[in-house]
Every structure is written in C-alpha cells, then in structure tokens.
Amino acid sequence: MNNPTALIESLSHEGYGIAHVDGKTIFIDGALPFETATYSSYRKKPTFENAQATSIHNDSFMRVKPKCPHYGVCGGCSLQHMEFGAQVAAKQRVLEDNLNRIGHVAPQSMLPAIYGPAWGYRHRARLSAKNVAKKGTVLVGFHEKRSSFIADMSECHILPPHVSAQLPALRELVKQLSIFDRMPQIELAVGANVTVLVFRNMEEINDADFELFKAYADQWKVQIWLQPKGPDTAYPLYPLDAPKLTYLMPEFNIEMPFKPTEFTQVNHGINRVMVERAVKMLDPQPGERIADMFCGLGNFTLPIARSGASVLGMEGSQQLVERAFESAKHNGLDHLTDFTVANLFDMNPEWLEKLGHFDKMLIDPPRDGAISLCNAISAETGPKRIIYVSCSPSTLARDANVLVNVKGYTLKSAGIINMFPHTAHVESIAWFEKE
Numbered sequence: 001m002n003n004p005t006a007l008i009e010s011l012s013h014e015g016y017g018i019a020h021v022d023g024k025t026i027f028i029d030g031a032l033p034f035e036t037a038t039y040s041s042y043r044k045k046p047t048f049e050n051a052q053a054t055s056i057h058n059d060s061f062m063r064v065k066p067k068c069p070h071y072g073v074c075g076g077c078s079l080q081h082m083e084f085g086a087q088v089a090a091k092q093r094v095l096e097d098n099l100n101r102i103g104h105v106a107p108q109s110m111l112p113a114i115y116g117p118a119w120g121y122r123h124r125a126r127l128s129a130k131n132v133a134k135k136g137t138v139l140v141g142f143h144e145k146r147s148s149f150i151a152d153m154s155e156c157h158i159l160p161p162h163v164s165a166q167l168p169a170l171r172e173l174v175k176q177l178s179i180f181d182r183m184p185q186i187e188l189a190v191g192a193n194v195t196v197l198v199f200r201n202m203e204e205i206n207d208a209d210f211e212l213f214k215a216y217a218d219q220w221k222v223q224i225w226l227q228p229k230g231p232d233t234a235y236p237l238y239p240l241d242a243p244k245l246t247y248l249m250p251e252f253n254i255e256m257p258f259k260p261t262e263f264t265q266v267n268h269g270i271n272r273v274m275v276e277r278a279v280k281m282l283d284p285q286p287g288e289r290i291a292d293m294f295c296g297l298g299n300f301t302l303p304i305a306r307s308g309a310s311v312l313g314m315e316g317s318q319q320l321v322e323r324a325f326e327s328a329k330h331n332g333l334d335h336l337t338d339f340t341v342a343n344l345f346d347m348n349p350e351w352l353e354k355l356g357h358f359d360k361m362l363i364d365p366p367r368d369g370a371i372s373l374c375n376a377i378s379a380e381t382g383p384k385r386i387i388y389v390s391c392s393p394s395t396l397a398r399d400a401n402v403l404v405n406v407k408g409y410t411l412k413s414a415g416i417i418n419m420f421p422h423t424a425h426v427e428s429i430a431w432f433e434k435e
Contacts, residue, residue, distance in 0.1 A: 003038050003039060003040050003054055004021060004038070004039065005036060005037065005038045005039075005057070006019035006020075006021050006026055006028070006036070006037060006039065007019060007034075007035075007036050008028065008031045008032060008033050008034065008035045008036070008037055008060075009033065010033055011032065011033055011090055012027055013094045013097075013098075013393075013424065013426075014027070014078075014424045015078050015079050015082070015090070015423075015424035016028055016029050016031070016050075017029075017030075017031030017032055017033065017035065017037060017053070019031075019037070019039075024047060024048060024049060025047065025048040025049075026039065026041070026048070026049045026051055027048065027049070027050050027051065028051045028052070028053050029050070029051065029052050029053060029078070029145075030052060030053035030056075030072070030081060031053040031056065032060035032062050032063055032081070032082060033060060033062070034058075034060050034061075035056050035057070035058055035059065035060045035063070036056075036057040036058055037053040037054075037055070037056050037057070038053070038054050038055045038057070039051040039052060039053050039054060040052050040054050042146070062082050062083050062086040063081055063082065063083070064080075064081065064082065064083045064084075065081075066080035066081055067080060067119070067157050068080060068155070068156065068157050069154075069155070070141075070151055070152075070153050070154075070155075070156075072145070073144055073145065073151050073152075074141065074142050074143075074144065074145070074151035074153060074156075075142055075143050075144055075145040075146070075147070075151070076142040076151075076156065076158065076423075077158065077422040077423060078422070078423055078424055079422050079423060079424060080422045084115075084118045084421065087418070087421065087422070088113045088115050088416070088418050091113070091416045091418060091424075091426045092110065092113055092415070092416050094393055094416075094426050095393045095396075095414060095415070095416050095426060095428050096110070098393040098394050098396070098397040099393075099396075099397045099400060099411075099414065101397070102394055102397035102398055102401070103396075103397035103398065103399075103400040103401040103404070104401055104405060105397070105400045105401060105404045105405070105411050106411070107411045107412065107413050107414040107430070108410070108411065108412050108413060109412070109413045110413065110414065110415055111277075111413050111414065111415025111429070112415060113415060113416045113417070113418060114270060114273050114274060114277060114415070114416070114417040114418065114429075115270070115417075115418035115421070116267070116269045116270050116273065116418075117269065117421075118421045118422070119157045119158060119421075120157065120158070120159065120160045120161055120164075121158060121266070121267045121269065121270070121421060122158045122159050122160070122266055122267065123160065123189070123190040123191075123247075123266060123267065123268050124188065124189055124190075124264065124265075124266045125142075125159060125163075125187075125188045125266075126185055126186075126187050126188070127140050127141055127142065127170075127185065127186045127187075127188060128140070128141065128142070128143060128150045128184065128185050129150075129170075129174050129183055129184060129185060129186055130150050130184070131174075131175075131180050131181040132150075135152075137171065137175070138171050138174045138175040138180060139151070139152055139153075139171065140153070140167060140170045140171045140174060140186065141153035141156070141167065142156075153167055154167055154168050155167060158421070158422060159188070160190055160195075162195070162220075163188060163190065163195065166220055166222075169216070169219075169220065170186065170197075173212060173213075173216050174186075176212055177205070177209050177212060178205065178206050178208065178209050179201055179202070179203045179205060179209065182201070182202040182203045183199055183200060183201055183202065184200055184202065185200045186198065186199055186200070187200070187227070187260060187261060188260075189245055189258075189260035189261075189264075190268075191243075191244075191245040191246050191247060191258075192246050192247060192248050192255075193243035193244075193246065194222075194223055194242050194243045194244070194245055195221070195222045195223070196222065196223045196224075196225055196236075196242075196245055196260040197222050197223070197224055197225065198225040198226070198227050198234050198260050198261060199213075199224065199225070199226055199227065200227045201226050201227065201228055202228075204228075205226070210237070210238070213237060213238055214238050217238050217239060223236060223238070223239060223242040224236075224237045224238050225237060225260060227261065231261035231262075232261075232319070234259070234260065234261045244257050245257065245258055245259065245260060246258065247264065247265075247268050247271070248268075248272075249271075249272055249275060249302075249303060250272075251272065251275075251276050251303075252275075252279075252302070252303040252306045253306070253331075254302050254303060254306070254331050255330065255331065256297060256298070256299070256302070256327055257326070257327060257330060258297060258323075259323075262297065262320070262323065263296060263297075263320075264296075264297065264299070265299065265419070266419065266420070267419045267420070270417060270418070270419050271299070271419075273417075274389065274417050274419070274427070274429065275299065275300060275303050276303075277429060278300060278362060278387050278389060278429060279300070279303050279304055279307070281387050281413075281429070281431050282304065282360055282362060282385065282387045283360075283385075284304045284307040284308075284309035284311075284360065285307065285308070285309060286307065286308030286309060287308070287309070287310075288309040288310070288359040288360060289309070289310055289312070289356070289357065289358055289359055290304055290309050290310070290311045290312070290358060290359060290360045290361065290362070291311075291312050291314065291355070291358040291360075291361040291362070291383070292304060292311055292312070292313045292314070292361075292362045292364075293314050293344055293361060293362065293363045293364070293365070293370065293373060294314070294315060294316075294344060294363065294364045294365045294366070294370070295313030295314060295315045295320075295324060295339065295364075296315060296320055296324070296364070297320060297323050297324050297327055298313055298324040298327045298328060298337070298339070299364075300362050300364060300389075301313040301324065301328070301337055301339070302327060302328060302331055302333050302337065304362065305328070305333045305336040305337050306333070308336070309336070309359075309360075310336050310337070310338075311336060311337050311338075312337075312338050312339070312340065312355070312358075313337065313338070313339040313340075314339070314340055314341075314342045314344060315339065315341065315342070315344075316341065316342065316343050316344060316345075317341070318341050321339045321340065321341050324337075324339045325339055344365070344370065344372070344373050345368065345372055346372060347372045347373045347375075347376045348372070348376050349375075349376045349378065351376070352373075352376040352377065352378075353378070353381075357381060358383045359383060359384060359385075360383050360384065360385045360386070360387075361377075361382075361383040361385070361386045361387075362386075362387045362388075362389070363386060363387070363388045363389070364388075364389040364390075365390070365395075366391065367391055367392040367395065368392075368395060369390070369392060369395025369396065369398060369399050370388075370395075370399055371395070371398060371399055371402065374399045374402040374403055374407070375402060375406075377403070377407055378407075379406070379407045379408050382407060382409075382434065383434075384433065384434045385431070385432070385433050385434070386403065386409065386431075386432040386433075387429065387430070387431055387432075388400075388403075388429070388430045388431075388432065389417075389427070389428075389429050390427065390428045390429070390430070391419075391425070391426075391427050392426075393426050393428055396428060396430060400430065400432070403432050404432070408434065409432040409433060409434055410432065410433050410434075410435050411430060411431070411432055412431040412432070412433050413430070413431045414428060414429065414430040414431070415428065415429060416428045417429060
C-alpha cells in the first residue's frame with residue numbers, strides 16, 4: 001500500500017505540519033504550510049497521528065535547504081528546513097496563541113522578537129558517546145530523532161565552529177582510551193576565555209589515558225575535566241592553570257563565573273540582549289526592593305543590583321545560592337544583594353508576606369512555570385511591576401491568566417526570545433503592571 005498524501009494547512013507549536021485526513025489530525029514532521037506531503041505515520045491514536053514526511057510535492061516559500069548534512073537523522077534540530085525569519089514569526093504566533101487560548105489575555109503590545117546569529121550559538125551541550133562494535137567505531141554526538149541511538153556526526157553547525165571541528169577528533173580520542181566503553185557522555189561548556197570538556201568516566205583513567213587527554217587539550221586549546229559520579233564530582237584534570245570559566249555581560253560590567261556542570265544559558269549572545277531588555281522593562285531604581293524569583297547564579301539579580309536597587313534572589317538549590325553569593329562578591333555587588341534557598345513551587349501567601357514588601361519582581365522559572373508563586377501574590381499589596389521570563393509559552397499563559405484575571409495586573413507587553421534557533425523551543429518575556 002502506498003503512503004498517503006495530504007495538504008499541510010498550518011504549523012503546530014512543535015513545528016510539525018498539520019493536515020486533516022478522514023477526520024483525523026495528522027502532525028507531519030518535516031512538512032510546512034501550503035505543501036502537499038507524502039507521509040509515513042509512526043504513532044497512531046484514535047483522533048490524531050504523528051508522521052514523518054517522506055516526500056514533498058511542492059515547496060513552501062518558507063522552505064530552505066538545511067545547512068547540516070546530518071539534519072533529519074540527528075535529533076538536535078527540528079526546523080532547519082524552515083527559513084530563519086519564518087521560524088521567528090512562527091514562534092511569535094505560538095506565544096500569541098497560548099496567551100489567547102490558555103491565558104484568556106492579550107498584551108497591549110507585542111514586543112519585537114529578540115534574535116541573533118542562527119548558527120554557532122550553543123555554548124552548552126551534552127554529547128553522548130558510545131562504542132558501536134558493529135560499526136567498529138565510537139560515535140560522539142546528539143541522539144538520532146525519536147531514538148536512543150547516537151547520530152553518526154562529523155560536524156554540528158549550532159555548536160561554535162571551534163567545537164564542531166573537534167567532533168571527528170573526539171571520536172578518535174574516546175576510541176583510544178582504556179575506558180572507551182565506560183565513558184557515556186561529554187559535557188561541553190564554552191566560556192569567554194576557555195572551552196571545557198567534561199568526560200563522564202565510569203572507571204578510573206590510567207596513565208596512558210592521562211597522556212591522551214593532555215595531548216588533546218594541548219592540540220585543541222581546551223581544558224579537560226573528569227566526572228566520576230554526579231555533576232558535583234566534576235573536577236579539572238588538565239591543564240590546571242587554565243582561565244576560569246565565565247560569561248560576560250559588559251553592558252552591566254558583570255563577569256559571571258560558572259562551573260561546566262552548572263545550569264547557565266546556552267546562548268550567551270541572546271542572554272545578554274534578554275537581560276538588557278528585562279532590566280530596561282523592570283526599570284529598577286536606587287532604593288527599591290526587588291525580588292528575583294528562580295535566580296539561579298544571579299543572571300538577572302546582579303544586573304538589576306547595578307542600578308542601586310536592593311535585590312533578593314530566591315532559588316531551590318543550596319549550591320546555586322552559594323554560587324550566587326560568590327558571583328555577587330566577585331562583582332562587588334554583595335552589599336546590594338541577598339540570596340536565600342526556597343522551594344518556589346510550594347509558595348503560599350503567608351510565606352511570601354513574611355519576606356516583606358517588594359516594589360518589583362522578576363520571575364524566571366523552569367518549564368513548569370510559577371503557578372503557586374502567582375497564586376501567592378497579593379492583589380492588594382503585590383509588587384507594582386512583574387517581569388516574567390519564560391521557557392514555556394503554555395505555562396506563561398496559565399500564570400498570566402492568574403496575574404491578569406485574578407490578581408488585577410495589566411499585561412502591558414510580551415514577545416519572544418529566539419534562544420534556540422532551528423528548534424521549536426520558545427522563550428518569551430512579559431511585562432505585568434498594577435495600574
């Protein structure tokens with residue numbers, strides 16, 4: 001039986017082409033609106049199917065030739081077949097649609113999208129490594145689409161060029177190690193002055209391994225770390241006198257030290273623009289008391305404190321809070337900042353009230369959003385301005401519904417941040433004001 005063909009009507013929030021066939025919705029990976037696609041379904045449910053486009057019969061005006069030869073097999077990117085400007089526009093529509101459909105809110109204005117270079121943006125990555133006896137080789141890279149197999153990669157255009165160029169050499173290095181089959185991942189962190197590769201070694205290395213690592217580090221000008229167990233066990237192996245791992249926010253005269261296994265923004269260039277926009281919208285003034293919820297290492301806390309406002313950063317991880325204190329001291333901002341450990345997913349009005357009054361608040365939660373925090377904010381005495389940075393339009397919309405329709409805030413503006421080009425991932429920022 002031949003594979004079916006369908007006309008693509010629109011694009012889903014995940015970047016799949018949407019078609020309707022015999023009363024069913026078909027989500028077709030690799031297809032774009034206005035195209036006719038032949039597809040093969042890999043998941044069938046009573047009301048919908050997930051499918052892969054097997055051929056396209058008429059190219060959409062949005063279609064471009066993917067830059068990467070591994071695109072379509074590697075699961076790292078999902079939208080390289082779509083023109084970059086069209087990707088940004090599609091993400092803006094996802095945000096507007098979520099705010100409308102889930103949040104029952106509409107911003108007074110849509111902000112221009114924040115976007116930057118389409119390639120070489122990924123300063124953090126976790127590469128998998130595996131000895132594949134059948135192929136007689138070691139693979140190092142991202143997983144294949146919808147698979148636990150590792151893609152056979154020789155280059156990657158979303159990684160910085162100097163890292164992409166190392167992929168074949170990394171495969172050779174792992175192949176020569178005594179623990180070549182006990183080394184499942186390599187974590188990558190690119191800083192302002194150093195690139196760190198963290199090898200997850202499930203067994204001790206020997207002297208010959210050390211010499212291999214040393215030669216590799218010298219040749220590629222990187223620092224090698226080992227990680228025998230969890231992220232906290234990572235330590236530098238060679239060279240020990242490498243510069244510290246940092247990212248810079250020159251607009252605020254801030255240098256953020258970080259460890260290669262700690263959470264930091266993947267796209268340093270876009271992070272700088274995002275922080276600048278968030279601080280501009282927050283408009284912190286000397287003497288104001290401001291809360292930075294889900295503060296991490298202080299990515300927003302320290303730039304806000306540069307204004308002279310006093311900032312309380314709250315975060316669920318004791319380790320991140322300790323590191324945020326260190327960052328504040330490193331930048332001479334410890335007199336304007338304080339940090340505390342708190343489970344913000346379990347916030348209640350009494351607990352929030354105990355923290356005292358905040359003039360303004362910045363919220364930057366993970367994908368789960370900040371629903372209990374939004375519910376805890378007092379409609380009468382809550383901060384007059386809230387800037388919400390989101391990595392999930394659906395949870396932002398859900399929380400916006402509470403802030404606007406329950407707590408009485410006005411959604412002044414919202415817009416997207418294209419932090420992850422060529423993927424369907426949507427970051428966004430929203431401004432809520434007590435009129």
